[in-house]
Amino acid sequence: xxxxxxxxxxxxxPAPAPPSSRLPRSRTPYLLxxxxxxxxxxxxxxPVATLFSTSLQTxxxxxxxxEYTQTFRFANYLDTIGEYHVQFxxxxxxxxxxxxxxxxxxxxxAYYIAQRAGRWRNILLVLVVAPFYASFILRTIxxxxxxxxxxxxxxxxxFLHLIPAGATVTASAVAVVAGLTYNFLPFMTLPLYAxxxxxxxxxxxxxxxxxxxxxxxxxxxxxxLSMPGVVAGTLLTFIPAAGDYIxxxxxxxxxxxxxxxxxxxSRFLRVVDYPTAATLSFLLMAAILVLVFGYVRRAGTEExx
Amino acid sequence: xxxxxxPRLARGEHGLQRAGDxxxxxxxxxxxxxxxxxxxxAFLALAYLFTPIAYLTVFSFNxxxxxxxxxxGFTLDNWKNPCGAPDVCTALGNxxxxxxxxxxxxxxxxxxxxxxxxxxxxxxxxxTNLLIFVPMATPEVxxxxxxxxxxxxxxxxxxxxxxxxxxxxFCISFVVVAVKARIxxxxxxxxxxxxxxxxxxxxxxxxxxxxLVAPGIAxxxxxxxxxxxxxxxxxxxxxxxxxTFPKFVYVxxxxxxxxxxxxxxxxxxxxxxxxxLVAEVLRHRRERALH
Numbered sequence: 116x117x118x119x120x121x122x123x124x125x126x127x128x129p130a131p132a133p134p135s136s137r138l139p140r141s142r143t144p145y146l147l148x149x150x151x152x153x154x155x156x157x158x159x160x161x162p163v164a165t166l167f168s169t170s171l172q173t174x175x176x177x178x179x180x181x182e183y184t185q186t187f188r189f190a191n192y193l194d195t196i197g198e199y200h201v202q203f204x205x206x207x208x209x210x211x212x213x214x215x216x217x218x219x220x221x222x223x224x225a226y227y228i229a230q231r232a233g234r235w236r237n238i239l240l241v242l243v244v245a246p247f248y249a250s251f252i253l254r255t256i257x258x259x260x261x262x263x264x265x266x267x268x269x270x271x272x273x274f275l276h277l278i279p280a281g282a283t284v285t286a287s288a289v290a291v292v293a294g295l296t297y298n299f300l301p302f303m304t305l306p307l308y309a310x311x312x313x314x315x316x317x318x319x320x321x322x323x324x325x326x327x328x329x330x331x332x333x334x335x336x337x338x339x340l341s342m343p344g345v346v347a348g349t350l351l352t353f354i355p356a357a358g359d360y361i362x363x364x365x366x367x368x369x370x371x372x373x374x375x376x377x378x379x380x381s382r383f384l385r386v387v388d389y390p391t392a393a394t395l396s397f398l399l400m401a402a403i404l405v406l407v408f409g410y411v412r413r414a415g416t417e418e419x420x
Numbered sequence: 421x422x423x424x425x426x427p428r429l430a431r432g433e434h435g436l437q438r439a440g441d442x443x444x445x446x447x448x449x450x451x452x453x454x455x456x457x458x459x460x461x462a463f464l465a466l467a468y469l470f471t472p473i474a475y476l477t478v479f480s481f482n483x484x485x486x487x488x489x490x491x492x493g494f495t496l497d498n499w500k501n502p503c504g505a506p507d508v509c510t511a512l513g514n515x516x517x518x519x520x521x522x523x524x525x526x527x528x529x530x531x532x533x534x535x536x537x538x539x540x541x542x543x544x545x546x547x548t549n550l551l552i553f554v555p556m557a558t559p560e561v562x563x564x565x566x567x568x569x570x571x572x573x574x575x576x577x578x579x580x581x582x583x584x585x586x587x588x589x590f591c592i593s594f595v596v597v598a599v600k601a602r603i604x605x606x607x608x609x610x611x612x613x614x615x616x617x618x619x620x621x622x623x624x625x626x627x628x629x630x631x632l633v634a635p636g637i638a639x640x641x642x643x644x645x646x647x648x649x650x651x652x653x654x655x656x657x658x659x660x661x662x663x664t665f666p667k668f669v670y671v672x673x674x675x676x677x678x679x680x681x682x683x684x685x686x687x688x689x690x691x692x693x694x695x696x697l698v699a700e701v702l703r704h705r706r707e708r709a710l711h
Contacts, residue, residue, distance in 0.1 A: 144540035151592055152551060158589040159555050162566035169569045220465060227462040237704070239462070241696050246469050249476065249690035251650050252669045253685040256677065257472030260479075265490050281699035300469065351555070358559020361652065365673065376561040376653075383565055383657070389572070396565040400558055407557050 135317050165401070170393035181387035188390075195394040199378055203398070206375040209288070210356035211362075213295035217303040218345065220296070225307035225344070226337075232314055243304050255365050259285055262293075262366075286368035294362035302351035308355055310344030311337075346411065354403055375399055473689060480682035487676025498679040502687070505678035511668035512684055518580065518664065519648040522587035527641045529588070529597025531633075537596070538603040556593045563590060564657030571658065578660030587651065587660050591644040598643060602636025646692070 170191060172183040196203075218247065228239045246254065262268055262284040272278045284290055322332030338345075360376030363369075369377065375395060382392035482488055483495035503509035537548065556564065567586050573579060610632065614624040652666040659667060669681050 141540075144469055144536040144542040147532040147536035147540070148542075148548060151455060151533040151596075152548065153527060154588060155551050155555065158570070158585055159563070160551065160569060162563075162570040165569040165573050166562075166566035169573075184506075218466075223458060224462050224465040227458045228668070231458060237700050239466070241693075241700055242466055243469065245689070245693050245696070247650075248646060249473050249689035250666055250669060250685045252666050252673070253476055254472040254654055255680065256669070256673055257475040257479075260489060261471065261475055297468075297472075354557055354559060359562045359653075360561065361670070376559070379561050379565055380656075383568065389527075391571065392565060393569060396562045400562045403559060404554070404557060 123145055163397075166393050166397055169355055169389050170397050172393075174390075181389070183389055190396050192398070195391055195398065198391075199375070199395060201379050202375050203402075205373070206357050206399075207402075209292050209295060209372075209374060210353050210359075212292050213299065213356045214303075214349050214353045216292070216296040216351060217300050218307075221300055221307055221348065221372040222345075225288045225304050225311050229308050229311035230314070230319075240308065243308075244301055244411065247301055251298060252365075255361055258290075258294055258297065259365050262290060288367065288372050290366040291362050291372045291374075294366040295356045295359060297409060298359075298362065299352040299356055302355070303348040306347035307341065307344040309349075310341045314340045350407060351412065354407070357403060358399060378382050386399060471625060473686070476682050476686050476689075480511050480679060480686045482679050482682075488679045488682060489676065498683045499546050502680050502683045505680040507663060508665075508668060508678060508680050508684065511663040511665045514580070514662060515665040518583050518587060519645050521583045521645045522591060522648050525584075525598055526588045526591035526595050526644050527637060530592045530640065530644075531637055533592070533596045533605060534599035538600050542695050552596050553650045556597075558588075560651075560653040561657075565652040567654070568657045578658055579662050582658045582660070583662060583664070585656055586654050587648045590651070590654060591647055593641055594647060595640040599633065599636050599641035602633050602639075606632055649688075 168185065169183070171185065171187045171189060173186045173188050173191075175182045175184050178184075201328050224243070226238055228243070232239050260266055264283060264285075269278075269284055272284070273280060280286070318336055318340070319332060322336045323329070329334065360374055360380055363372050363374040363377050367373075377394050379392050379399075382388045382395065479488055479491070480496050480498055481496070482491055483491070483493040483497070485492070498504070533548070533552070536542065537545070545653060564586070567582070569591070570576075571582055576582060606629070611624055611628055614628045615621075619627065650666060652670060655664050656667055656670070665681075665684070669685070672678065672681070
């Protein structure tokens with residue numbers, strides 16, 4: 116590894132020294148990094164490699180169920196895309212819709228807490244994060260019951276003739292998107308809050324003083340200044356939403372609302388079709404990483420972590 | 421004034437202004453209405469966030485028997501005997517054990533990385549950042565599936581061990597981010613002062629740096645604990661036949677969840693909320709005492 120040899124030979128010190136570093140180049144950083152990075156290497160990087168290797172395997176002729184052998188069959192990817200592109204597109208569509216909805220819901224809330232809540236700010240922030248502490252699956256099940264046949268919403272909607280007599284709210288694409296929106300809302304609100312909180316309110320006032328209407332002020336002042344929060348929030352919502360299958364399972368109806376996560380789960384754990392599941396996982400990861408890096412570059416926020 | 425110039429420069433002043441509500445602000449009727457509208461909106465959004473919690477709370481008192489769907493009457497039995505349903509407390513115990521062990525390991529490893537990143541120069545910084553960022557940008561189902569391929573390839577038996585390995589893996593990155601942010605926010609003058617007063621490097625670290633970073637480490641540990649406790653997808657892939665609380669809830673969702681699971685979920689929620697609110701109040705008091 117490049118950096119271990121550099122440590123031993125004490126390679127040249129790079130010219131612009133970070134202001135906080137008080138130690139000269141030494142072994143210390145590598146000792147500090149070693150255990151954690153080894154853990155991430157062994158249980159994140161190596162598994163991704165085995166995932167890729169599994170994705171190129173094929174069934175052993177005449178073998179048992181779940182027996183596969185390495186044949187480097189890259190055509191697995193073409194087969195998988197051919198068979199599951201619908202679920203792929205659907206996952207990205209649902210996740211995209213949920214992200215946009217979450218942004219629309221969370222932005223005014225984050226703005227209020229950051230700029231208007233005064234001394235209630237921290238308490239409100241705690242309340243935004245609080246639903247996190249109730250189990251994710253229990254919350255989703257709660258929505259299923261609230262929106263379900265025996266819940267309080269459906270009879271009201273039927274009475275108002277907003278939905279036809281036989282129709283339901285759950286077991287639909289709408290319910291899945293609503294569930295995704297709800298579950299990842301705090302991931303959207305927190306980064307938005309963090310960037311809105313940094314905006315000096317006098318900038319916003321200055322917009323008004325210079326005869327910009329509130330909408331223009333928002334578009335030209337507030338929104339650009341909060342862009343880092345928008346980027347971080349949309350990523351933190353989109354990524355888990357695209358890979359999620361709990362909402363699709365509990366609030367949707369198979370196969371109409373099947374997402375890519377559902378396919379990976381059933382291929383892997385029920386059908387024991389490891390190559391297909393691995394191919395799908397690898398494609399999902401690659402697609403998301405390409406999206407993330409492309410998006411981060413376009414939005415121009417260099418430092419996310 | 422250019423808008424992008426430096427929102428941070430003016431921070432000190434507006435912090436004071438905000439407390440007493442800026443005197444320059446002209447308060448027109450329209451502005452007041454808009455202000456109220458935003459407050460009402462925030463209240464509605466919070467109500468929306470809390471709707472399922474309210475539902476779970478109410479139905480934790482449901483005298484429902486095995487399947488908690490229809491309201492059948494009020495009872496305290498579920499709360500008096502939260503372990504009454506089969507397996508629910510075994511699952512809870514496993515989740516707590518996994519949570520505590522993986523949080524401890526992830527917090528130690530993640531804090532070490534955070535110090536290395538925040539305080540040291542070294543080669544391979546980009547690679548390190550990438551190895552920390554990419555797991556956070558990877559969907560859980562991919563993390564779960566890839567770990568399972570590893571365990572299958574090396575014939576590792578699934579169980580407690582594999583769950584803990586997985587949880588430590590996905591918690592480390594979050595710990596690094598949280599602790600690094602805290603270290604970055606420290607005033608370097610404090611450590612310089614300690615050194616000026618002839619404290620050695622080790623003394624400075626133990627007596628000054630570590631206590632100052634401690635709240636960040638505590639927050640990271642809490643985050644890690646709640647991530648671990650609530651994780652379903654990665655756990656489901658790598659748990660074998662070990663039951664955890666989220667797994668118990670998910671599996672029993674098909675045939676009806678016992679009200680005791682609601683009790684446990686809701687109790688954990690109120691306990692966490694209480695801890696965070698008390699911490700918030702204490703922090704507020706301490707800040708007041710300082711000023």
